[in-house]
Structure formats: C-alpha cells, structure tokens
Amino acid sequence: MQLALFILVSALTLGGALGVVATRNVVHAALFLLLSLLGVAGVYLLLFAEFLALVQVLIYGGAVTIVVLFAVMLTRSSEYPRISDNRQWPLALLVALAVAAVLGTAFWVAPQVDAQPQAPVFTGLAASLFTKWALPFEIASLVLLVALIGAIIIARTPAASDADEPAADGGR
Amino acid sequence: MVPLLYFQLLGAALFGIGLYGVLARRSAVLIVLSIELMLNAVNINLIAAASYLNGTGRFEAFDGQIIAIFVITVAAAEVGLAFAIILRMYRNRGTVNVDEINVLRG
Structure with a gap:
C-alpha cells in the first residue's frame, strides 16, 4: 500500500x-x-x-x-x-545524468538504516522552531522583508523625475 | 514499507532533472522553475532523513523538517527577487533569453 x-x-x-x-x-x-x-x-x-x-x-x-x-x-x-533549449543541451543532459548517477550511487553504497518513518509528536515542531531555532527563524523573517523591499525596488517602473532616486537609495 | 533509499533516489533524480533544466533552457523563467525543482529535491532528502532517522539518536526530532522550512522560505524570497530581476531585464533588453543577455561579455 x-x-x-x-x-x-x-x-x-x-x-x-x-x-x-x-x-x-x-x-x-x-x-x-x-x-x-x-x-x-x-x-x-x-x-x-x-x-x-x-x-x-x-x-x-x-x-x-x-x-x-x-x-x-x-x-x-x-x-x-x-x-x-540552447545548443548545449546534449552536454547538459550528460552533466545532469552524471550528477544524478553520482548522487544515486552515493545513496546506494551508504549504510542503510533499517528504521521506519515515524510521526514525531506534532507540537514538538513549534517548540523546536521557537526555542532551538529561534534565531534562524528571526533571520528568515528579515530575509523575507529585505527580499520583498528589494523586489519592489528592482521591479518598479522608473520614476518620472529624478527626485525619487535618493528615496530609492535610502530604501535599500 | 518503503525503504529510505527510494526517497533518496527520488531526490537524486529530481535534482538531476532540475540541473538539466538550469543548464539547457534558454528562457530565464524556465531556469528559475528548474531551480525550484532542485530545491524541492533537497527538501525531499532532508525530510526523508529526518523522518527515518528520528529516534535513532543521530538526528534530533524536527531538525530536518525545520531546515526544510527555511529552504522553502529562502526559495520564496528567491522567486520574488528572481522575477523582479527578470521583469527589469525584459523592460531594459526586451528579451528573457539568457543567451542574448551578454552585455558583460568581454
């Protein structure tokens, strides 16, 4: 099943x-x-x-x-x-197959675990995320904020006047 | 039961397909899509290892899943930034074909 x-x-x-x-x-x-x-x-x-x-x-x-x-x-x-596709696609196919083969072989020859997948107690996820991983969690929120602001600044239409430019630089 | 090896081989195959897409496609949009495939391959491996090695003492219970959450977060940020750059590229150069974006070629 x-x-x-x-x-x-x-x-x-x-x-x-x-x-x-x-x-x-x-x-x-x-x-x-x-x-x-x-x-x-x-x-x-x-x-x-x-x-x-x-x-x-x-x-x-x-x-x-x-x-x-x-x-x-x-x-x-x-x-x-x-x-x-570009002209290099046969080479790309070769490289991709080689990388997949190396990864697969590495997994194949690695010592196998005979454990079964098990469902940990679900509330442990939140406890672990907000205690042990609290600092990376906060940094991730900062990364998202910076990416959001950066995406807006990069993708916005150019300002009609140059007066907006210092503000845009300050936003970065 | 499905052995851990099957999930790892699935991840390796998905990574290979994504790598082929990154190397062979010409449209920048399709390259970003292929990068998403590679990130998902990594996530499959992380979560499979976390799920199978949980309780064997080699892995703390949720570490794999939490790292996968961070990978998803960074992937979301990356997609937003990548498409902003592609949009700007299209506006400035009129194309998203990466073979034609060669202003930095020496």
Missing part, C-alpha cells in the same frame, strides 16, 4: 519535472511545475510531515505558481515559442 502510494507520488513528481524541462510552452511549464510540487507534497505526507505538506501546497501551489504565471504574462515569454 505504502509502496503503491510512493510509486504514484514519485511518478507525479518526476513526470511533472520532466514536463517542466521538456515542454516548449512556458505556461505549460508552470502548470507542470505545479503538478510536480503537489507530488512532492504527497511525498511529504508519506513521510509523516503533514505541516510541510500543507506549507508546500500553500506556498508552492499557491504563491509561487501565481508569481510565475504573472512573470510569464508580464514578460510575454509565451510569444517566444522557439526559446526552448
């Missing part, structure tokens, strides 16, 4: 990922990415990481896909159907 579910979600994940790198249509690639990320959420559920599965669906399934679709619309990437 578990194995069947694992095969299902990994087929979803890998199929979506192959769609992302193989399709010529950028909108289709974004939708294939959504499929793949939902498959990853299924993998998290199989590993008893329910909170992570929920976060995955909310952030990747919701926010990231919307941002990608906005970027596709605003840059009109779909009007360039011939932007697909």
